[in-house]
Amino acid sequence: MLKRLFFPLLIVTFVLSALSHYMHWGSEIEFVLAGLAILFAAGLLGKATESVAHYAGQRIGGLLNATFGNAAELIIAIFLIKEGLFDIVKASLTGAIIGNLLLVLGASALAGGLKFKEQKFNVHLAGQNASLMLLGIIALFIPAIFVKTEKISQQETMSISIVVAAFLIFAYIGWLVYSMFTHKDLLDDHVDTQADHGESPAWSRGTSILMLIVATVMVAFISEWLVHTLDTFSARFGLSELFVGAFVVAIVGNAAEHSAAVMLALKNKMGAAVEIAVGSSLQIALFVAPVLVFVSLLFGKEMDLIFTTIELAAIGVSVLIATSISRDGATTWFEGKLLLIVYAILGVSFYFV
Amino acid sequence: MLKRLFFPLLIVTFVLSALSHYMHWGSEIEFVLAGLAILFAAGLLGKATESVAHYAGQRIGGLLNATFGNAAELIIAIFLIKEGLFDIVKASLTGAIIGNLLLVLGASALAGGLKFKEQKFNVHLAGQNASLMLLGIIALFIPAIFVKTEKISQQETMSISIVVAAFLIFAYIGWLVYSMFTHKDLLDDHVDTQADHGESPAWSRGTSILMLIVATVMVAFISEWLVHTLDTFSARFGLSELFVGAFVVAIVGNAAEHSAAVMLALKNKMGAAVEIAVGSSLQIALFVAPVLVFVSLLFGKEMDLIFTTIELAAIGVSVLIATSISRDGATTWFEGKLLLIVYAILGVSFYFV
């Protein structure tokens, strides 16, 4: 029933959002409509990517998922960069990382843990993910510490950012080769995760590709409308742009992953839920963030990779607690609760900035 | 023999401490007598709590232990708050956490390790404890980093502290439900730790409750006398209040746990020793510290949860090394030595502040 309503709802919210934008219905209503529309469009984009991936075969499909899995975030960020809103880009990247590691993983572990006593998953993958996340935070921390401590010019900062971004993409490509080709068996969860995600694809091959294009275009349009409402919205509700970027935008942009992961956890497929949550964070840190540095150069702008101290602290503690909890390859309801509490503590702290 | 002398010694030191306080025998002698008296009274309080817990049955008993296990520290801290000595409160909380994680755990592992080659304990519990301690330091670090980095008013700082304190107590309650009800079997050490601690209770049910009341009242009195000597004492010996709070007060207040844990380790019951040391730290970070924030409000004062940088550093490294050492569910003499060396390094550094 809900599934059937999904597409009409997307069309309705998309049209309403377009109308509200071009006819200037007011920032609040524009923000709400764009938020609803992007929530559905991001969901469609995810479904379409999965469906195309299904027809493309396991390897190319995995690659597609790995590259376009966060396409919505990427597109939103590109529009923010075009407007020069680098601070909100970084806040939303931060929000996406901590949202996946704390909110998505926490809600999945809590929901699944209330139904099943202990939910296990591949311990090798957990360890590997931990090391990769660590690389991600090292790549963000090291340049930041150097820039904040030593006398480093803006130009040198940009040079460091570009080199580090290139290394991160290089590491991410290595990870794809490693996890999909050379060491696939070691990291497998002894379940067909491909099947877990998409079950059977909703559309034929042709429709899938069409849907992918439609969803991408829609996300692109709505992103632009959404971006324009952000500052009036945050001013109206007395929220800092940091809070809006890190919590509001990130939660809206991640809603699809969120519901998918919780559903999987409730089916006792915690391995797949972890893969969505942690995999998505890794993709943002090791792929989306560095790609955006190069995207900014294409626009003739210069977005460096230097995050603020509190963003780094938020990312750091999220990685720390998420890896501490997932390292043993098992989760329980209490561990889910812990992750959600850390998310709430970060939310409260960001709210007061 | 020593057991029989215990109660008379408590009475004698209590009376002497009272006399020295009301007759003004001088700060040094008042401090020494109050220190001795509180050492015995804290021991009695611990014994009485255990004994009452024994009669109350395993679950209510466990709850009592978990809530009143650090009653002495709590009472001392309340008197410090009444006097507005927030800095010493935080120093003594810091001292209690690092004292339990480094001194108590270290001495237990070293003493036990000199007798037994390797001492094992429940590896699940160790992992769970590590994640909980991590929550504790995150809850202390995040507000501190935000307050020290961003422009946040004292009123907002207090708001953040209250919310974070509420979340910590919420997490602690979750932990009690988790470890005593839903996942008790998973965390059990395959030994009756209840029996380990108290063996058979020393007193009848009625006497136990009487002793609990007597000990609580005594600790309350001595705490007030002790607090009054602190500043003259620290001035007299050229020690900073920070050092006195974090090392002198904490060691005196923890003496009972300390000797109990070492005794258990010498009986090769390292699991119970770890539970005392780590459990006590967790209780301070997740229960005593946040409760004190609310206690301060009752007194019409406002103690926030923002610790100093060096206190946070001390707590952070203690958690890091203690979890690194206990994570594998086994300790050796050398790991005990490592913990003690870190404690010594912290002691030396605090001494020079």
Added chain:
Amino acid sequence: MLKRLFFPLLIVTFVLSALSHYMHWGSEIEFVLAGLAILFAAGLLGKATESVAHYAGQRIGGLLNATFGNAAELIIAIFLIKEGLFDIVKASLTGAIIGNLLLVLGASALAGGLKFKEQKFNVHLAGQNASLMLLGIIALFIPAIFVKTEKISQQETMSISIVVAAFLIFAYIGWLVYSMFTHKDLLDDHVDTQADHGESPAWSRGTSILMLIVATVMVAFISEWLVHTLDTFSARFGLSELFVGAFVVAIVGNAAEHSAAVMLALKNKMGAAVEIAVGSSLQIALFVAPVLVFVSLLFGKEMDLIFTTIELAAIGVSVLIATSISRDGATTWFEGKLLLIVYAILGVSFYFV
């Protein structure tokens, strides 16, 4: 073939380096010749230490290796201290620690991992090493945080440094007793690592001792020549002294360990390779660095143990990622690649300071 050329090459580079130094051929050529000569001389020193260790028996031999394994670094550092170049000493210690943990371990894991799917080693040793490295960074971080945050005089800083240095040496002695005597069996890699390193010694007992003396004297001479070229060299190529100390000197000084570890990894003896890389870092942090504090006092100079923020950050992240990767007692090519990428990120950042 290469082995036969080794000794003649050492003699030739040593003589050329001596000539260039005394006849002032110019900083660049002096630096290159001294670099080549010290590379060969450090290799000879390592070989001679191993050979003498072989004849001395396993225990004394292990002790010799543990004490003189980084003799070349120690000698270079002593000459730097004599010249008062404390900053370069600390940079080169930093460089040796991160070089071993990232470059040597990373190259070994990558090279070995391209040949073997997964390379396993003693998981107990990995855990123990992690705790020890943690002690090392705690000992460097704590005094630094106190000194940078609180008002602590230079004299007090020196006192803290001396006490901490003494504790580190005390911990290192404990580690030797622990790993060579009381818990040797627990940490053994089920292979004769002694044999792995040296196979059969190249020289007779007498020749070995002679070689040890010759190599020590050579390293001492070349170190002095090398030190004198450093500032003109770094000025000439626009490199900071920090970069030269942390990367150029460290790579040259570690070349012998580096090639040995990679060779072992290619023979699927990853345990021995890890022992070289991590063992060498431990030796620098827990033995060489604190010994140098006392050495500086002998020269009537005062080198404290306070490293710069970026040096501490570099050491901290190196330990974090190396322990995260080695903790499970197995490495793969991708983990090697990760370590090398972190090394490259640090290299780029230091380059721009």
